[in-house]
Amino acid sequence: MKIKLANIFVEDQNHARQFYTETLGFIVKHDIPLGAFQWLTVISPENPDGAELLLEPNENPIAKTYQKALFEQGIAAVVFMVEDLDKEFQKLSAKNVEFKVQPMTSPHGKFAIINDTCGNWVHLQQET
Template sequence: MRIVTASIFVDDQEKALDFYTRVLGFEKRQDQPAGGARWLTVGNPGEEGGVELLLEPSSHPAVAPFKEALAGDGIPFNSFAVDDVAKEYERMLALGVEFTQPPANMGPVTTAVFSDTCGNLLQIASMSQD
């Protein structure tokens, strides 16, 4: 058994595709019609066959309260690894990304939390360098 696809609920698939590719640097993998939406995935650059992130529409009635509760409590929905949180934070700030938590040392990791513009808080993290 292996993980093939993970999902994140997004308010607007096209807006999410732009953010996850242009800002976060993922590559579009799949884009197929799926009912009234699309099966739209992104993945790590140059990693064919790797785990894909499904940019899933937030249309189910349970999704809005779930996303609002997480965001309201400042809880990131997903975490992405980066080599250097401070450097990535500066790069993303320059692109207009809104952070709810600047880089913070949390012992063994450094993290920062930001909005994906589609209703989610996300976290970037790297192992602290001592």
């Protein structure tokens, strides 16, 4: 068993595509029109055959409530692993990304939390 697809709810798919590709550096894998929305997934350029992240519209009231509650409580909706958190911090800071938590050390390595501007906190993790 392996993880091939995970989702994150977003307020606007076009804005999410821009943030996740232009700001974070992911690549669009699928962009399939589905009525007013699309099946929109992104992948890491470092692992093109790895897991896909579905940027799913939060149009369902339950999804909207869930996403808002996570955000208001400061809970990250997704965790991304990075090789060098300090380097990512510099790169993302230069792109004016909002950091809820700047890089800090924990028992499991270094981490930071950013605002994806799509209604989510994103946890960045560097393992020790």
